[in-house]
Amino acid sequence: MPKIILNIEDRIFLSAKELFYEKGYEQANMKEIAKRADLAVGTLYNYFPNKNELYFSVLEKSWNGTFEKLDQLQDNILSEKERLRSSIALIYEEVVDRKCMGVQVRKVKDLTGNTSIKNIEKKILCNTKAIFKNIKIKKQFENDEHMLEKLVYSLLINLTMLVDYYPEDKSKNIEYLYNGIVGFFE
Amino acid sequence: MPKIILNIEDRIFLSAKELFYEKGYEQANMKEIAKRADLAVGTLYNYFPNKNELYFSVLEKSWNGTFEKLDQLQDNILSEKERLRSSIALIYEEVVDRKCMGVQVRKVKDLTGNTSIKNIEKKILCNTKAIFKNIKIKKQFENDEHMLEKLVYSLLINLTMLVDYYPEDKSKNIEYLYNGIVGFFE
Amino acid sequence: MPKIILNIEDRIFLSAKELFYEKGYEQANMKEIAKRADLAVGTLYNYFPNKNELYFSVLEKSWNGTFEKLDQLQDNILSEKERLRSSIALIYEEVVDRKCMGVQVRKVKDLTGNTSIKNIEKKILCNTKAIFKNIKIKKQFENDEHMLEKLVYSLLINLTMLVDYYPEDKSKNIEYLYNGIVGFFE
Amino acid sequence: MPKIILNIEDRIFLSAKELFYEKGYEQANMKEIAKRADLAVGTLYNYFPNKNELYFSVLEKSWNGTFEKLDQLQDNILSEKERLRSSIALIYEEVVDRKCMGVQVRKVKDLTGNTSIKNIEKKILCNTKAIFKNIKIKKQFENDEHMLEKLVYSLLINLTMLVDYYPEDKSKNIEYLYNGIVGFFE
DNA sequence: TATGAATGAGCCTTCATTCAT
């Protein structure tokens, strides 16, 4: 298989994604991101105005790819529960293979006055909620208006944790996630 | 009620706990920790060799308090499920009221070569596992040897997320956490 | 009136002059100079070896234009004092309308080891001195061998200051400058 | 004479004043200011929040010293013209000996939104104007409402120029400055 | 022992200059 030569923006994207994923926002630094992308620091700034926006761009773009695949999946002719399981499996693989970045972004500095973070979260929330479409929540939880949101956040952070702590357990992890969710549905 | 005069170590502990909790490891800085403890920066270094170890000490001590209370709870004469619910409620209150610091510590710098983090995680794991004592896991999950660990981590990160995102929902949040777990038990 | 199409060198000259005049040497940057000249940065370097020499070239050329006009003025059949007043008025208008760059160039970086600055100053000095031709200095200042030079520098920096601080006061400013000088002549 | 050991603030003040004087705002850099003061960069920031405010503080303090001496001079029992000459001589010596910083501060970046510059200029203007107290302007200039201001600025920039270009000419320079001004008075 | 000013490595960012196209 021929080695794919990435264009510069993709190289920055990949390098930044890896480093933000490995070290988190604070520990990752621009010099190292540039180095890993085999570029000079200045070049990063031709594509992104600063570290903060690079972070959010990477975060968003990294999720956008996942959302597209998720969208396609929702059109499949599967039972609701089967679709849910497949969706979880898909997100799981995305996080593992593409090192999708975390959801717990609240503690990251946001120089735009927290609008960037809020927007990204909203988007992630919105897109991931779709996997619960047509599934009915148990009566006892109907009075919790944030139920779906909680399930989304819960799914995502549990998934991140499992990938991080038990990287070998793929199928068991997916089963775990699925089971943690269906308990809330009829 | 007389104001309790805390000794210096406790003052550092409290101040550091608050700031690490509010701002996270990176954004919290030693000068501010000292200031809030009404001490000089140098004094911090008489009690803790550096910021990193201060962080881990605070993290550990902060959990130790919770573990003690958790221990006492396990001796109560309650049904297993009731004990579980109470335990979850207890941890929830600890995190909210006493500003217990997070579990997701993997991304924090660890100058000891990650031994500190590992140790603390092990301890948290071990102590929290106790809340599942005598509860039987569903057959279908018996082959997952890390099941209990996963439940612990899951409980703790979900709890942190709920406290962070839905601070007003206390009782619903506890119900959510409880339900997310019992689904794995018979 | 047809738009005059300037050649590249003139476009650079104009753009650079404007920006150096508006922002000073440090704050003006090559990218913006290129942009205003509707050129690529690289093109600037085909005409001038670096920012520093561009600056001095522009400075010199900018004064050359003024010197030519000044030269023509000296041939007029006017009384000495009238010629002096007209010369001052001419320089004043040059600085205002054509955004002639300043004289106080000593504090600007000079990569040539200050030879460029010295040369330009000498030239400005020499050419501006001409406006004092045939005018006799008062006895009491005859022993100051730099008298004429001082008058030139003084005229130029005062002029710059007046244009900068009191841009609305044109005729009063010229009167001020004239009066500041004639006091030294018989 | 014993070497005076300056306290840190004075060392910063002196070092910064020298460098700003020699190189101007842009060319002077914090590392070098620190080095010349035999201090670490961080120390500068314990005394001044940033380069910009350091500059303005130095500028202001540097003039304040001069103003005090100027004040004392105004009380002397001298004729108006003699007082004027002495005042000019005093300012001249200040600029030479103490490397008083320039007045032409307009082109310096002002992060406070130009309020700092405006305030300092106003102060310099106000204090230096005092040397013209009780001296009557010639009729022909009475209609120029900025006359005194212009004379102040003019005096100061001419002085700076003379010190810069003809450092050896002290007494002739003072004579030049005096003469350039009295021409505007009766 | 407590203090807090001094330290300086290290970070983000800018911008004059280069060079492959």
Added chain:
DNA sequence: AATGAATGAAGGCTCATTCAT
């Protein structure tokens, strides 16, 4: 000859840590 993306040295500033008092 013109282009403009890539380069990387250099600058301002922060903050964990030290150490003289």
